Amino acid sequence: MDKRAVAVLSTSNLIHNLNVIKSCSRGAKIIAMVKANAYGHGIRSVSLRIAPLVDALGVASVEEAMILRNGLNIKTPIILMQGVLEQYDLILASNNDLDVVLHNHAQLDWFLNLDLKQKLKVWIKVNTGLGRLGFPVSEVYKVYEAVMKSGKVLGPVRIISHFACADDPNHELNYKQIGLFQNIVDTIDAEFSLCNSAGIFNFPDYVFDYVRPGLALYGASPVLGKMASEFDLRPVMTVSTILTSIQKFKKGDYIGYGGLYVCPEDMLVGIASFGYGDGYPMNNEGRAQVLVNDKLCSVIGKVSMDMIAMDLRECPNARVGDKVILWGEGLPVEALASQTHNSPYNLLTGVQNRVKFIWQ
The missing domain is CATH 3.20.20.10 (Alanine racemase)
Structure with a gap:
């Protein structure tokens, strides 16, 4: 990979x-x-x-x-x-x-x-x-x-x-x-x-x-309130990255710029190598999710230019180097769009050129 x-x-x-x-x-x-x-x-x-x-x-x-x-x-x-x-x-x-x-x-x-x-x-x-x-x-x-x-x-x-x-x-x-x-x-x-x-x-x-x-x-839904799968549409683009860091944080620790996220308990926090400089939406507001080892994990804190942080409490066995799906197979782009008050159009057209494209 x-x-x-x-x-x-x-x-x-x-x-x-x-x-x-x-x-x-x-x-x-x-x-x-x-x-x-x-x-x-x-x-x-x-x-x-x-x-x-x-x-x-x-x-x-x-x-x-x-x-x-x-x-x-x-x-x-x-x-x-x-x-x-x-x-x-x-x-x-x-x-x-x-x-x-x-x-x-x-x-x-x-x-x-x-x-x-x-x-x-x-x-x-x-x-x-x-x-x-x-x-x-x-x-x-x-x-x-x-x-x-x-x-x-x-x-x-x-x-x-x-x-x-x-x-x-x-x-x-x-x-x-x-x-x-x-x-x-x-x-x-x-x-x-x-x-x-x-x-x-x-x-x-x-x-x-x-x-x-x-x-x-x-492969994205064009209809408000409906998912692509309801029309038998399949995502053409699956965007992913890897976990580059996993750390244990204590209750009350701050995560990310501005200290916007405060750990509610002792917890594992992962860092993935993808940010707004790659096309990830900045307006997260704690609602966005990613897939780590087929488990939904919440994106936490402020999105950085090159990185996002995620709550790994649902995926305690995650390891550095594990795949993180940002949208695509298993995680519809319209779901992320809804979570971030965005649109699939913005997300799909906003992927930047430092993301490597691989056709299969």
Whole structure:
């Protein structure tokens, strides 16, 4: 085992999760979201494994797209989910066969006024309630007509929107968004995409033509109050380290910066080689847990840059060098997220580069 922190990533779990998503998507095509370095899992490693199995890959920038298209020679369709930041990027997209999302009038004007040697595959984004990106619902048909009349479009125009509250199936905004989007579906001849990971599981009647799994693909629950295992999702990333120290402390001894933890009795305290400098959340508040020899042990005291302390009273036979699982197999990332008032997104994308990644 590596002497410090490792993230072991499971190819079989990644493929398993993709198959679960496909089975829930009622025949919809799959846009696998690999933006943000594949949610911290490695955009190159993930994309090479799933590109032949999905209908498209979703990225946030031209730079991410070029890593896949030119760096890895991936032929699968690649979608610029945030569109382009400047007009020249449309030329790059055209020359490299990238799908482009148009979500504002500046991008639309660039597209309509630019002389492109090759046609583009175009998605139109509409704001149905998230309030982030997208044309107003009232303008979608006009934008659609302008794009269609341009003569610059390759294949069908596709229309996309994004849930704001799909992780909470009872939120009233979900049904407002579905209604607005359904009206567009009923009046425009196009292909459509609305569902992210949470939408796939909570609103399977509205998967339309394409779904866009992100968090679920990596084995974390996208739904509030539910664990990944309830959807038969398996963690792709298991982050672990080792016990570097075990000491006996007396009742009343202080542990860590600021003396925030006071030993309630004589006890064993372990130190593990992982801290906020590696991506562990600082806001512990005494609720976070780790796995030591299959036993749950509480993280105590203030998280340091390179270390965490843990209460070993539940694991009295622990030894220096024993494995400590921070999240992953046996300890879902959403559990740690809940314990630290965090989110799985932050934890997965926050793993730092001094953690060694090992794919299996």
